[in-house]
Structure formats: structure tokens, C-alpha cells
Amino acid sequence: MNIPNLLTLARIIFIPLLVVLFYLPFAWSMPLAACLFGLAAVTDWLDGYLARRWDQATPFGAFLDPVxxxxxxxxxxxxxxxxxxTVWLTLPALVIIGREIVISALREWMAEMGKRGMVAVSWIGKVKTALQMIALLVLLAFPPGHLLALMGVVTLYVAAMLTLWSMYSYLRAAWPHLSRSM
Incomplete structure (x- = not known):
């Protein structure tokens, strides 16, 4: 167990804390939930950076980080x-969740074929993740109807479009292997 893996485990521990903060009946609970989510987003970047910098990448970390x-x-x-x-937030949210399920399954399948590198994270995926984290942070911090919440929804739509683009890119790269297995 190393520091990058501990940071990843911290993100998993943050999940029930996020839910509890979200439902607390206090004015400060939503901004605090947003701060916790922001801390989780920072640890996402930090664990990967430290694993590479300190040469501490592990198979356990490679598995647990995306989970x-x-x-x-x-x-x-x-x-x-x-x-x-509202449907206006539900639609991009379901696109993002659906894409994550499809790409996780694709990565697992490609790994079984020894071709995991064909569905490695691309620059589109990195931009999508950054925009998604910003949108979620803003949407957690501000109530519906607030101008910044509207900007968060717009940012979530941009992230959802990049989500579809990156899914298409991954599926296109994997298609020759997928089509041979049908």
C-alpha cells in the first residue's frame, strides 16, 4: 500500500460522506459537499501524478483508480x-453514466484480448474529465436556478458531448477486434 493507492481509497471513502453531506438539512451542507467533491477531484489527479513521479504504479492502483x-x-x-x-440535467447525466459503463466493459474485454492499450485514455477523455469535474463541482455548490448552476449545466452538456466523442473514438479503435469476435 503506497500513498497513491491510499489517495484512491480516500476517494472511495469520500463517497458515503458526499451523500451524507448532500442530504444534511443545513445551508452549509451543499458547499461542503462541493468542497469534498473538489478534494476528491484533486486526489484523482494527485494519485496518478505521484504514482508516475515516484514510480509507484501498481496493478491494484491501475484497477482501483478508474473504479x-x-x-x-x-x-x-x-x-x-x-x-x-429536470430532463435538462438528467439527459447529460445519463449519457455520461452510460458511456462509463460501455467504456469500462470495452476496456475489460480488450484487456482479456491483450489489447488494453487500444482503449487507453486519450486527450479528449482528459478534457472531458476536467469539464465534468468542474460542472459537478459547480452543480453541487449552487442550487437550481442560480446563474452559476446554469453555467454548470452548460458545462455538463459540453462534457457529455465530449463523452460521446471519446466513446466513438474508443469504439472505432476497438472495432477491428470487436468485429472479428462477432
Whole structure:
């Protein structure tokens, strides 16, 4: 167990704390939930940076990091779907969650074929993740109807479009292997 893996585990521990903060009946609970989500987003970047910098990448970390990321994002999106209670937030949220399921399955399948590198994270995925984290942070911090919440929804739509673009890119790269297996 090293520091990058501990940071990843911290993100998983943050998930129930995020849910508790989200539902607390205090004015400060939502900004605090947003801060916790922001801290999780920073640890996402930091654990990868430290693992590379200190040469501490492990198979356990390679497995757990994307799981922690997807769980944190899916839980935040589910909470926001309830909070905003509108198709305008639900649609991009479901696109993002659906894409994560498809790409996780694709990566698993490609890894079984020894071709995991064909679906490695691209620059589009990195930009998508950054925009997604910013959108979720803003949407957790500000109530529906607030101008910044509207900007958060717009940012979430941009992230959802990049989500679809990156999914298309991954599927296109994997298609020759997928089509041979049908």
C-alpha cells in the first residue's frame, strides 16, 4: 500500500460522506459537499501524478483508480438528478453514466484480448474529465436556478458531448477486434 493507492481509497471513502453531506438539512451542507467533491477531484489527479513521479504504479492502483473515479462521478450525478429534477440535467447525466459503463466493459474485454492499450485514455477523455469535474463541482455548490448552476449545466452538456466523442473514438479503435469476435 503506497500513498497513491491510499489517495484512491480516500476517494472511495469520500463517497458515503458526499451523500451524507448532500442530504444534511443545513445551508452549509451543499458547499461542503462541493468542497469534498473538489478534494476528491484533486486526489484523482494527485494519485496518478505521484504514482508516475515516484514510480509507484501498481496493478491494484491501475484497477482501483478508474473504479473510484466512476463511482464518485456516478454518485454525484445521481444526487444531482434528484436535486435538479429536470430532463435538462438528467439527459447529460445519463449519457455520461452510460458511456462509463460501455467504456469500462470495452476496456475489460480488450484487456482479456491483450489489447488494453487500444482503449487507453486519450486527450479528449482528459478534457472531458476536467469539464465534468468542474460542472459537478459547480452543480453541487449552487442550487437550481442560480446563474452559476446554469453555467454548470452548460458545462455538463459540453462534457457529455465530449463523452460521446471519446466513446466513438474508443469504439472505432476497438472495432477491428470487436468485429472479428462477432
Amino acid at each position: 473510484a473515479d466512476k463511482l464518485m462521478v456516478a454518485v454525484a450525478l445521481a444526487l444531482l438528478i434528484e436535486r435538479f429534477d
